[in-house]
Structure formats: C-alpha cells, structure tokens
Amino acid sequence: MTGTPSTQWQLAWETHLGPEDHEVVGGLLACSYAPTTTVFAPGHSWAGARPELRVLGWQRRELVAHAGVIRRFLRSPAGPLLVGDVGLVAVHPGHQGGGLGGALMAEVRRALTELAVPHGFLTCGPELRPFYERSGWVALTGTDLCSIGIDHRVEHDRRNGMVLPVLATMDSWPAGPLERNGQEI
Numbered sequence: 450m451t452g453t454p455s456t457q458w459q460l461a462w463e464t465h466l467g468p469e470d471h472e473v474v475g476g477l478l479a480c481s482y483a484p485t486t487t488v489f490a491p492g493h494s495w496a497g498a499r500p501e502l503r504v505l506g507w508q509r510r511e512l513v514a515h516a517g518v519i520r521r522f523l524r525s526p527a528g529p530l531l532v533g534d535v536g537l538v539a540v541h542p543g544h545q546g547g548g549l550g551g552a553l554m555a556e557v558r559r560a561l562t563e564l565a566v567p568h569g570f571l572t573c574g575p576e577l578r579p580f581y582e583r584s585g586w587v588a589l590t591g592t593d594l595c596s597i598g599i600d601h602r603v604e605h606d607r608r609n610g611m612v613l614p615v616l617a618t619m620d621s622w623p624a625g626p627l628e629r630n631g632q633e634i
C-alpha cells in the first residue's frame with residue numbers, strides 16, 4: 450500500500466477479491482451511488498461490466514474511495530484505440546467534498562500509467578465533467594459515442610466520453626465517432 454498518512458491506497462486485481470471484499474466494496478458503492486439510479490445487487494461490487502483492477506482508498510481500515518479499471522479497445526475510424534476504461538468512481542458520502550475524489554483520480558492516473566495504456570477513458574453525465582476536468586480529463590463534447598449501458602441496451606450519446614492522456618498526448622486522440630463495443634463499468 451502507498452499514499453498519504455490519512456489515506457492508504459491499494460490496487461487489487463479482480464481475481465484476487467473474495468466474497469468479503471465484494472461485500473465491502475459493494476457496500477461503499479451502494480452508499481455513494483444511492484442518489485443515482487445505479488443499483489448494486491447484494492454482495493456485488495459491480496453494476497455493469499466488471500473491472501479488471503480496483504483502486505481502493507482506506508482510512509483506518511474503512512473503505513472510503515473506489516474506482517474500477519478495465520483495458521479495452523474502442524473502435525474509431527482511425528483504427529482501434531487501446532484505453533483504460535474507468536468507472537465505479539466513488540467516495541463515501543461522509544468523506545465527500547474534501548478533496549478525496551481528486552486524490553482518487555490521481556491514484557487512477559497512477560494505475561493507468563502502470564497498465565501502460567495510451568489514454569484513459571470514461572463516460573459521465575455532463576454535471577460531473579468539471580470534477581474530472583480538474584484531474585486532467587478532457588471532455589469529448591463533439592464526439593458521437595455508441596456504448597452498451599448497464600441495462601445491456603445499446604445507447605447513443607446518453608453520456609459524454611472523457612479522455613485522459615496517459616502515455617500518449619491528447620493530440621494523438623483521433624477525431625470522429627467512437628464505439629465502445631462493451632458494457633460501461
């Protein structure tokens with residue numbers, strides 16, 4: 450584990466998580482996403498696609514922050530784009546508004562660097578854009594995005610895509626429509 454004295458950060462691969470871990474992570478996600486329509490089944494720490502890697506933030510043995518990452522290829526007219534797709538970004542409601550979300554996104558960037566992906570990718574509602582922009586993410590506001598939602602339906606442009614330059618620059622991100630032929634995390 451690494452991190453500040455108050456928050457310990459951990460990376461956990463999906464196959465290293467046991468049922469108790471999914472209970473703990475699912476508990477945090479259920480709390481954090483309670484104001485939204487995203488639902489977590491008991492004992493499940495995912496709602497759509499399962500991540501391959503988790504970024505976990507602990508304070509005094511309490512899980513207070515979480516994000517999930519999976520590597521995948523987006524389809525673009527310029528060819529396949531390898532991205533670290535990010536989702537399930539959450540801070541415990543009792544710890545929100547104090548910068549922990551920003552610290553979590555710094556750890557996500559570190560994880561994406563370790564995974565050696567050119568770019569990070571995520572989708573979010575427009576109200577959350579400023580939160581991610583503060584951590585270096587760039588909104589693809591003029592780009593059509595076709596994705597598969599948590600409810601398994603193919604959806605067009607319901608949420609906007611955002612990109613983080615990791616090993617590549619933003620200049621190398623091609624223009625044109627994107628297809629995420631996979632379910633959002």
Ligand SMILES: CC(C)(COP(=O)(O)OP(=O)(O)OC[C@H]1O[C@@H](n2cnc3c(N)ncnc32)[C@H](O)[C@@H]1OP(=O)(O)O)[C@@H](O)C(=O)NCCC(=O)NCCS
Binds near residue numbers: 545551
């Ligand atoms: C989004 C989230 C991770 C931010 O965590 P946090 O610890 O509050 O983040 P920080 O303290 O670093 O930053 C807070 C900033 O993000 C903004 N923000 C946080 N949640 C927001 C939301 N749902 N809508 C709009 N802005 C939001 C705050 O307004 C604040 O901005 P300010 O500093 O200008 O006031 C947390 O609010 C959360 O878990 N939300 C519920 C789950 C969720 O919606 N996840 C994102 C799915 S895409």
